[in-house]
Amino acid sequence: MIRNFIFHFGRYVLLLGQSLGGPRKARTYFKEVVRHMYDIGIGSVIIVALISLFIGAVTAVQFAYQLGGTLIPRYYIGYIVRDMTIIELAPTITCLVLAGKVGSNIASEIGGMRQKEHIDAMEIMGVNTASYLILPRIIAGMTMIPLLVFMAATISILGAFLASVPMGFFSGDEFVKGLGLFYDPYNVFMMFVKSVVFSFILITIPAYQGYFVKGGSIELGNSSTAAVVYSNIFILLADYLIAVVLTA
Amino acid sequence: MIRVENIDKSFGELEVLRDISVSFLRGKTNLIIGRSGAGKTVLLKILIGLIHPTSGKVFYEDTNFYDLNKRQVRKLRMDVGMLFQSSALFDSLTVDENIRFPLDMFTKMTHKEKSIRVNYCLERVNLEGINNKYPSEVSGGMQKRVGIARAIVMEPKYLFCDEPNSGLDPKTSITIDKLIQEITRENNITTIINTHDMNSVMEIGEKIILLEGGNLAWEGTSTEVLSEGNELIQNFIFASPFLQRLKNMALK
Numbered sequence: 001m002i003r004n005f006i007f008h009f010g011r012y013v014l015l016l017g018q019s020l021g022g023p024r025k026a027r028t029y030f031k032e033v034v035r036h037m038y039d040i041g042i043g044s045v046i047i048v049a050l051i052s053l054f055i056g057a058v059t060a061v062q063f064a065y066q067l068g069g070t071l072i073p074r075y076y077i078g079y080i081v082r083d084m085t086i087i088e089l090a091p092t093i094t095c096l097v098l099a100g101k102v103g104s105n106i107a108s109e110i111g112g113m114r115q116k117e118h119i120d121a122m123e124i125m126g127v128n129t130a131s132y133l134i135l136p137r138i139i140a141g142m143t144m145i146p147l148l149v150f151m152a153a154t155i156s157i158l159g160a161f162l163a164s165v166p167m168g169f170f171s172g173d174e175f176v177k178g179l180g181l182f183y184d185p186y187n188v189f190m191m192f193v194k195s196v197v198f199s200f201i202l203i204t205i206p207a208y209q210g211y212f213v214k215g216g217s218i219e220l221g222n223s224s225t226a227a228v229v230y231s232n233i234f235i236l237l238a239d240y241l242i243a244v245v246l247t248a
Numbered sequence: 249m250i251r252v253e254n255i256d257k258s259f260g261e262l263e264v265l266r267d268i269s270v271s272f273l274r275g276k277t278n279l280i281i282g283r284s285g286a287g288k289t290v291l292l293k294i295l296i297g298l299i300h301p302t303s304g305k306v307f308y309e310d311t312n313f314y315d316l317n318k319r320q321v322r323k324l325r326m327d328v329g330m331l332f333q334s335s336a337l338f339d340s341l342t343v344d345e346n347i348r349f350p351l352d353m354f355t356k357m358t359h360k361e362k363s364i365r366v367n368y369c370l371e372r373v374n375l376e377g378i379n380n381k382y383p384s385e386v387s388g389g390m391q392k393r394v395g396i397a398r399a400i401v402m403e404p405k406y407l408f409c410d411e412p413n414s415g416l417d418p419k420t421s422i423t424i425d426k427l428i429q430e431i432t433r434e435n436n437i438t439t440i441i442n443t444h445d446m447n448s449v450m451e452i453g454e455k456i457i458l459l460e461g462g463n464l465a466w467e468g469t470s471t472e473v474l475s476e477g478n479e480l481i482q483n484f485i486f487a488s489p490f491l492q493r494l495k496n497m498a499l500k
Contacts, residue, residue, distance in 0.1 A: 028352050113338075121336040124296055125350045125402075126325035 012208045019134035019207075032136035040102050040137075041144030045151070047101060048094055052152035055089055056081065056159030064169040074170040078178020081160040086187045090153035092239050095198035098145060099231035103206035106137060107227035110210030111220045119211075134207045138200065145199035146192050153191065190246050197238050202231045249274050250295060250406065250438055255304030257290055264290050266462045268304070275436045277429050277452045279443055281484070282459035289410065291459065292442045296328060296408055297321060308406065326354055329399030329437075331428075333411040335391040337383040337398070343370070344379035347398045354402070369397035373427060389420040393427070400431055407432065409441040413448060421445055425452045446485050449473070458484060474498065 063077045110133055113119050122129045157179070165172045206227035213223040250272040257265040265287045272278040280288045293299040295306055297313055306313040308324060316324060337346050347369055351362045370376055373393040383391055392412060399407060409428060413421035425445075429452045432439040441448065449456060453470035458481050460466075466481045473481055474495070486495045 025353065116339075117332045117334055117336040118338055120298055121330065121332060123298065124325055124328055124330045124408075125353065126322040126328075127353055128322070 008208075011212070012204070015130055015134070015208055015211060016204060018128065018130035019138070021128055021131045029132070029136050032132070033139050036137050036140035037144050039105075040098075040140050041148060044098060044101060044144075044148055047097065048148050048152050049155050051093065051097055052090065052155040053159035053162075055093060056085060056156030056161075057163030059084060059089070059156075060160035060164040061167075061169065064164055073174075075174040075178035075181070077164070077170060078160075078175040079181040080178075082157060082179050082183075083187060085153050085156040085160075086191050088239075090156055091149045091191050091194035091198060092235065094149050094152040095145065095195065095202055095235050096232055098148070098199075099202040099206075099235060100228050102141070103202045103227045103231045104224045105206075106203065107206040107210040107213075107224045108220060110134075110207055111213035111223050112210075114211065114213050115216070115220060130211065133211070134204065137203050137207060141199045141203040142196055145202075146195040149191060149195035190242070193246065194239065194242050197242060198235045201234045201238060205231045205234060249309060250440065251307040252291075252295070253305040253307070255291070255294060255306070256302045257287070257294060257299070258302050264462050265294075265301070265459075268459075268464050270457050270464060270467065272438055272440050273455055274438045275433060276439070276454040277432050278438070278440045278455040278457075279449060279453045280440065280457055280459065281443060281449055282465075283484070284444075286459040287462045288442045288459055292408060292410055292440065295440065296330065297325075326350075326402060327405040329402065329404035329407045331392065331395045331399050331407070331409040331412055333414050335383070335388075335395040337391055337394055339383060342380050342382055343375075343386070343394050346383065346394060347401050349398070350402050365401060366397075369401050370394075372400070372431070373397045389416050389424070392416065392420075392424055396424070396427060396431070400435070403435065405437060407437045407439040409439065409443075411442060411444065413443065413445040418447065421447060422451065428452070446487075446491070449485055456481075460484075 060077060060081050063080050064074070067074065067077065110119075113133070119129050119133070122132065161172070161175055164170060165175055206224075209223040209227040209230070213220055252268055252270050252272075255265055255268040256263070268291065280291060282288050290299060294301050297306075300314070308327075311324070313321070313324070337343075338349070341349065344366055347366045348362050351357055351365060355362070357365070366379070367376070370379065373396050375390060375393050375397065378386060378390070378394075383394070386394065407428070412424050412428065416424065425448050428439060428441065431437065441452075443449070450470050450473070453473070456466075456468055456470065456473070457464060458466035460480065466478055468478075468481070472478075473485060482495070486492050
């Protein structure tokens with residue numbers, strides 16, 4: 001198992017080195033970057049918005065219930081929702097969801113190209129396939145996913161407001177007061193650090209899985225599943241490491 | 249010319265190719281034939297560097313392919329065109345964009361110059377006016393021809409074709425064969441075709457090598473197939489009773 005891990009890790013690093021080798025002609029990559037920005041960014045807006053809205057709503061309602069009958073002021077709910085969203089829920093949940101949506105798509109798209117000999121065709125033309133197929137996705141992912149995470153945080157807080165204030169759990173003023181309480185911009189910085197690191201993970205691991213796929217449709221399905229599973233594991237591991245490093 | 253010297257290839261315990269030495273001639277259609285599992289595709293992939301041989305050398309003119317570094321390989325590959333069995337056209341690109349792809353990647357041509365070149369290649373394969381169609385919108389035979397157009401767009405010195413007739417009706421197969429032969433002659437290209445198609449062997453086999461169980465079993469031309477009396481090649485090409493009868497009639 002350890003040997004297997006070292007083999008895959010080594011091959012992953014080599015593939016990354018090859019993919020970061022850079023384009024022969026930047027213009028040819030630009031079109032690909034824009035296409036992937038659209039697929040990853042615009043294509044994920046609805047699912048990310050929906051999930052964030054409900055996570056914010058549920059967080060607020062749950063905390064209103066937990067803090068009911070205690071001496072903790074109700075406006076603390078706004079503060080708790082804000083920090084939970086910014087520090088953890090928005091970057092981590094959004095990227096776990098995107099690992100499923102975007103990651104499986106990347107693994108099956110690149111894997112399909114491998115099986116249909118598209119990658120061989122490019123290799124024979126002299127194209128650096130790792131760079132052409134992976135670098136534009138990395139650039140697009142690391143640009144769009146932090147924006148999606150920022151959007152998720154905003155919508156999540158909005159969801160908390162919409163689910164709680166009209167239902168009478170607390171007033172709008174209390175919520176807004178809580179939102180401004182103990183505000184530390186460093187948490188927003190942490191959110192962006194997490195989203196950049198997670199986006200790198202959720203693009204490159206599926207790309208690796210797809211690039212080296214062998215066999216037929218079953219293997220392609222397996223690579224897509226492995227892409228999501230490993231991306232999730234490494235996102236959670238990175239989440240812990242970033243938390244330790246940035247809060248030390 | 250491409251020259252192969254003492255190529256061996258094994259996958260683990262399985263020996264797929266044994267001591268293959270052969271030359272593929274410039275300006276001629278060179279055919280690799282043999283039964284399924286004889287090692288044809290492996291040999292073709294070794295020639296283009298998609299599979300590395302266990303031992304042996306592949307010379308493009310006087311340069312051993314396996315002595316080149318990555319950058320030199322990429323440079324050499326700009327002189328190589330390949331037609332895949334599945335055509336390997338990129339689904340997300342139109343026919344025009346597929347053919348234009350190598351020009352976009354490797355040349356400094358203007359948009360107009362590229363369009364002229366793409367249209368010339370499409371005309372050359374008798375497919376004018378389908379520039380904006382996607383590969384899924386054209387037939388298998390047309391996809392093969394688009395594949396040929398893409399393979400020749402960079403004016404290659406070497407053209408490789410992996411089973412160019414698979415999945416095509418006999419008439420379309422002949423059209424594809426003729427097209428490949430004409431392009432080979434016009435441009436003085438070294439063309440290597442991996443095929444099962446016996447029509448191709450007899451029609452365009454200017455140089456034929458037969459692989460049998462990983463060994464080079466026979467080497468010659470389509471005219472020598474009939475005259476030389478080599479049983480192995482004749483039994484392979486005229487495998488069915490119908491073809492045997494035709495051969496006997498032809499010999500009479």
